[in-house]
Amino acid sequence: MANPDEKVTPLDNLGSVQRKTNRFGSEQSDAWLTQNTDFSEIGSVKKKEGYAKRGDTLTSTTSTSSSTSTTTTSTSTSTSTSTTTSTSTS
Amino acid sequence: MVDILGINGIASSAGNNKLLAGYGNDIVNVDTGLGYGLNLTSSNNIEFANFLDSMFMQNFDHTPLTFNPDTNTWSKLHVRHTPKSKFIFPWNEQMYLGHIKINSTTYASRVWHSNFPGTDNKGNQTIQWGFQSGTNGSVTKNTNRFRSANSGFKTYGITVGDTLVIESGANAGQYVVSRISDDQMIEVLGQFTSDQSSITFWVGSNWFDVRTNNSDTIQGFSENSNNLLIFKTDTLYRYNRSALKTMRGPGTSSNRSIVYFPNRDVNIYFHGSSKDRTGFYLFSGTQSTNISRAIQPFIDAIDSSNYSLIVGWAEGEVFRAYVGNLTNQNSANDAYNISDVKVVMSYSIPDNKWSIDPITDVIKAAGTLRESGQLKTFLGNDSAEVFLTPSGYSFDGDPIKFAYETKVIYPRGNEVVNVFSRLKIVARDAGRVSVSYKLWGTPFDVDQIWNGLGDLKRDVTELDIPLRHSRACGIQLRFQEYGTKEPVPTIEKISIYSVPETLETPEKKNI
Numbered sequence: 001m002a003n004p005d006e007k008v009t010p011l012d013n014l015g016s017v018q019r020k021t022n023r024f025g026s027e028q029s030d031a032w033l034t035q036n037t038d039f040s041e042i043g044s045v046k047k048k049e050g051y052a053k054r055g056d057t058l059t060s061t062t063s064t065s066s067s068t069s070t071t072t073t074s075t076s077t078s079t080s081t082s083t084t085t086s087t088s089t090s
Numbered sequence: 091m092v093d094i095l096g097i098n099g100i101a102s103s104a105g106n107n108k109l110l111a112g113y114g115n116d117i118v119n120v121d122t123g124l125g126y127g128l129n130l131t132s133s134n135n136i137e138f139a140n141f142l143d144s145m146f147m148q149n150f151d152h153t154p155l156t157f158n159p160d161t162n163t164w165s166k167l168h169v170r171h172t173p174k175s176k177f178i179f180p181w182n183e184q185m186y187l188g189h190i191k192i193n194s195t196t197y198a199s200r201v202w203h204s205n206f207p208g209t210d211n212k213g214n215q216t217i218q219w220g221f222q223s224g225t226n227g228s229v230t231k232n233t234n235r236f237r238s239a240n241s242g243f244k245t246y247g248i249t250v251g252d253t254l255v256i257e258s259g260a261n262a263g264q265y266v267v268s269r270i271s272d273d274q275m276i277e278v279l280g281q282f283t284s285d286q287s288s289i290t291f292w293v294g295s296n297w298f299d300v301r302t303n304n305s306d307t308i309q310g311f312s313e314n315s316n317n318l319l320i321f322k323t324d325t326l327y328r329y330n331r332s333a334l335k336t337m338r339g340p341g342t343s344s345n346r347s348i349v350y351f352p353n354r355d356v357n358i359y360f361h362g363s364s365k366d367r368t369g370f371y372l373f374s375g376t377q378s379t380n381i382s383r384a385i386q387p388f389i390d391a392i393d394s395s396n397y398s399l400i401v402g403w404a405e406g407e408v409f410r411a412y413v414g415n416l417t418n419q420n421s422a423n424d425a426y427n428i429s430d431v432k433v434v435m436s437y438s439i440p441d442n443k444w445s446i447d448p449i450t451d452v453i454k455a456a457g458t459l460r461e462s463g464q465l466k467t468f469l470g471n472d473s474a475e476v477f478l479t480p481s482g483y484s485f486d487g488d489p490i491k492f493a494y495e496t497k498v499i500y501p502r503g504n505e506v507v508n509v510f511s512r513l514k515i516v517a518r519d520a521g522r523v524s525v526s527y528k529l530w531g532t533p534f535d536v537d538q539i540w541n542g543l544g545d546l547k548r549d550v551t552e553l554d555i556p557l558r559h560s561r562a563c564g565i566q567l568r569f570q571e572y573g574t575k576e577p578v579p580t581i582e583k584i585s586i587y588s589v590p591e592t593l594e595t596p597e598k599k600n601i
Contacts (some may be wrong), residue, residue, distance in 0.1 A: 003589055006511070009501045011584040014494070016443030018384045023498045023564075032425075032566060034445045035493040039438050047492040047571065047578035048436075048447065051469060051479035055120040057091075057429075058113045058474040 014045040094470025098138030099169045099459020100145045106159040109459045109468065110145065111476055112136035117147065117157075117164070120468075120476045126164050126583045128155070134176075138457065141180040142207060142215055144168055144507035150176045150191060170244040172219045177345055179311035181318045182331075183207060185217060188320065190306040192223055192292045193257060198307035201320065201329075202297045205247055218247035227289030229261055229282040234268070235275055236282075238291070242273045253380040254296040260284035263327045267293060270301065277552065296313050300327055308347065310345030312357045315375045319357060321348060326378060337376025340367055345399040349409055354439060357410040362397025366413055370411065370437065381437065385444045388435065391418035391428045402531075403456035403467050405480055412453035416446075425528070425566075426536050450488040451477070484574035492523075492571045494581060498530045498564040508531050508588040510565050513543070515584050520546040523569050531563030540568055546579075561591055 006069040007015075015029030016039060095112030097120075109120040116125035117136065130136075132151030139146045144167065154169040167328040175187035183205040190197050204217040227238045236254060254265040254276065265278035276293065299310060300320050312319040319337075320327040326337040340361040342348055347360035357373040358381070369382040369389045382389050395412040403410055412434050419427040434447040455470040468476045478485060484490060501508055510529075517523065526540035543553045546569075565586060571579055 005589045007588055009499055009586040009588070011496060011499070011586075012582075014581060014584070016384075016438075016441070016445060016545050017388075018497075019387050020383045024500075024504070026497050030497050032497050033493060033495040033497060036447045036490050037445045037492065037494060039441050039443045039445075041580065042441075044582045045494050046580040047490065048445070048481050049450075049480035049578070050482050050484045050490050051477040051486060052481040052484075053108065053486045054468060054476045054478045056123050058094075058111065058118050058120070058123060058476075 013043045015039075091472050092474045093454045093472050094134075094474065094476060094590075095133065095149070095455065096136035096138055097148075097455045097457030097468050097470045097476060098145055099158045099457060099461070099466075099468070099572070100140050100157070101460045102143050102145075102159040104160050104534075107459060107461050108145075108159045108162070109457075109476070110138070110157065111455075112147075112149075113474055116384075125180070126157075128152070128164060132595070135346075135455070137176065137178050139178045139180050139185065141185050142168060142217065147176055148175045148178045148187065150174055150189070151392075162262065165413055168216050169219075171221050171223070171242065173221060173223075175202070177308065177310050179313075179318070181311070181313055182316070184312060186318065188311055190297075193290050196256065197299075197303075199300050199303045199322070200297055201300060201308070202294075205296065218483060219294070220247040220252065221247065221292070221294040221374070222246055222248055223292035225290045227256065227283070228287040229289065231283065231285045232281050234279070235271070236265075236278060236291070237275045238289075239274055241292070243270050243276050244273050248276065248293055249271045249295065252293055253280055254293040255291060256286075257290040257292075259289060260285050261286050261289070298334065301325070306341070309342050310348050310487045312350045312359075314357055314490075315355055319373065321345070321359065324363065337373070337377060339371055339373065341437065343397040347400040347402040347411055349402040349404050351404060351407065351439065352407070354407070356439070358437065359402065360397070360400045360411060360413075362392070362394060362400070362506070368392070368397070370409075370435070381442075382435075382444070385435065385446065386426060387418060388416060388433075388446055389427070392415035393417065399454075401453045401456055402471075403469065405436075407439045407466060409439065410447075411435050412449075414452070423536055423538060448491055448529045450485040451475070451594070466492060483576045483578060487574065489574050491571040492569075492573075492579065494569045496567045496584065498566045500531075500564040500589050501585055501586065502563075504531055504563045505559055507531070507563055507591040508565075509557075509562045509591050510562070510586065510588045512555060512587045513553045514583065514587070515546055515551045515553070516549065516582045517546050517551065518549070518580040518582065520571075520579035520581060522573055523531040523571045523579045523581070526568045526570075527555065528568075529559065529562035529564070530566060532561065533563060545590060546581075 013029040018030035036048040038048045097110040097111045098465045115130045118125045130152045134149040136149045154172045155164045173190040177188035179186045187202045252267040261282045269277040306322045306324045306568045310321045318329040322341040326341045342359045343362040362368045369380045371378040372381045401412045415431045436445040451471040523546045525543045528537035
């Protein structure tokens with residue numbers, strides 16, 4: 001049989017960090033800390049997406065043999081590739 | 091460690107997309123890893139801007155250049171005879187430069203702008219800057235003629251009324267141009283007092299100073315309601331071609347923190363200075379308002395050496411800013427102490443909600459590229475890597491630290507000691523989420539550590555709170571998960587069950 005003195009305290013509108021007020025001045029929905037959370041669904045708290053690398057880690061070093069047109073690119077594997085890029089410094 | 095010095099994407103009218111990043115002494119195609127052999131003369135940050143189907147670059151040191159995505163080449167198209175600058179921004183069909191350098195002189199409060207686009211002698215659209223500078227000027231005593239070989243005074247838009255500045259020597263000073271004789275010679279009002287050659291000079295009029303150099307220097311640009319916003323460190327200005335107006339609110343300490351949200355016509359940025367002013371601000375057209383008071387303890391925990399390094403970007407209608415490490419550990423109650431590394435602060439504009447998000451990279455730059463019909467956001471770190479965000483369920487393979495801590499819940503106020511019996515949690519895809527709790531007011535102390543309760547398992551999970559540690563006025567709950575996989579957990583509702591231990595207050599009980 002249910003205890004008549006039992007109380008249920010529901011949190012059904014999960015909010016975000018709020019430390020502007022002290023602990024007694026906050027709203028029911030306020031949170032103490034949220035990390036990597038997404039609040040796009042109203043009332044819920046969801047884990048945020050991450051990020052993914054685009055391309056390889058940049059390892060090439062570049063140098064020009066002159067101040068004009070040809071660019072030589074050395075990659076991390078020490079192979080040399082002539083690219084079609086050009087640089088005008090005039 | 092090699093910083094990404096800047097990132098920008100460009101999608102040409104012809105459909106050529108390129109994502110470029112400043113790296114080392116070059117600018118590199120992120121997708122091919124190939125550089126363009128620019129041999130940049132400085133490791134300064136590189137700022138990019140797109141205009142006239144070209145990508146413009148400035149790094150305050152190297153000769154300004156533009157990139158043509160259709161020919162995959164860098165050149166001086168559109169930027170022959172242009173001041174160097176720290177900041178660059180296209181606004182209302184003109185390009186604006188801020189915090190400029192001419193010859194070797196820095197004008198930290200000066201803005202220089204291009205003319206409106208016109209056509210070159212081949213019929214192609216281009217811009218002139220109404221600017222010429224050099225070190226080969228010469229004048230003859232008691233004449234008003236100023237000569238400079240190969241200058242192009244006419245070609246590059248110098249006009250009557252422009253200012254000629256001779257930086258040093260017997261004729262040093264400002265003169266007003268009265269006639270453009272030809273590309274190599276102009277005339278001024280008045281006469282020169284001495285013969286002088288090898289003169290360091292500049293001439294032009296497409297500039298204005300944003301107040302004076304009173305240690306408050308230009309830090310960047312943005313736009314709002316069809317106005318140009320000019321940020322200095324402590325002040326903010328709105329410019330509409332006819333008037334420069336000071337706005338209420340501070341400027342920014344970090345150009346890269348400024349993000350414009352066109353759908354809402356608001357700008358969000360960081361200002362770091364004194365404690366009472368430091369924080370994130372939202373500019374809505376007439377004034378800036380501090381929007382980060384809710385997370386002030388975290389703002390206070392930002393290392394002031396990072397105030398100038400904060401990088402912001404947009405993910406939909408969420409403003410995000412990398413702020414570095416947080417340290418604020420002055421409380422005897424560990425709950426009030428803050429310590430975290432590599433933190434992003436995220437602000438959801440429609441919900442007015444903040445999240446404090448530790449990540450695994452030091453972010454140095456952010457940029458966008460329109461690709462496949464989507465505007466994508468990219469981040470650059472301090473290790474020569476570029477990331478697409480948001481994307482996937484990890485930080486490039488590293489687990490994402492998800493945590494949600496409720497505030498302290500006092501079911502019957504802080505005067506009544508409760509016996510907390512159980513929790514009921516409604517959640518989705520939350521099988522890896524662990525739950526722990528702290529008791530507050532037991533009756534006089536606060537738990538210093540989190541006490542584990544178990545993991546969420548099903549759509550509804552019930553967790554019993556051990557009787558041996560269940561008596562307190564308040565309870566605080568923590569949900570956390572570290573993972574790299576989807577589905578991501580969603581917590582929808584938390585119910586806390588309790589009964590009063592006594593109707594007496596803790597103070598009465600203690601008598």
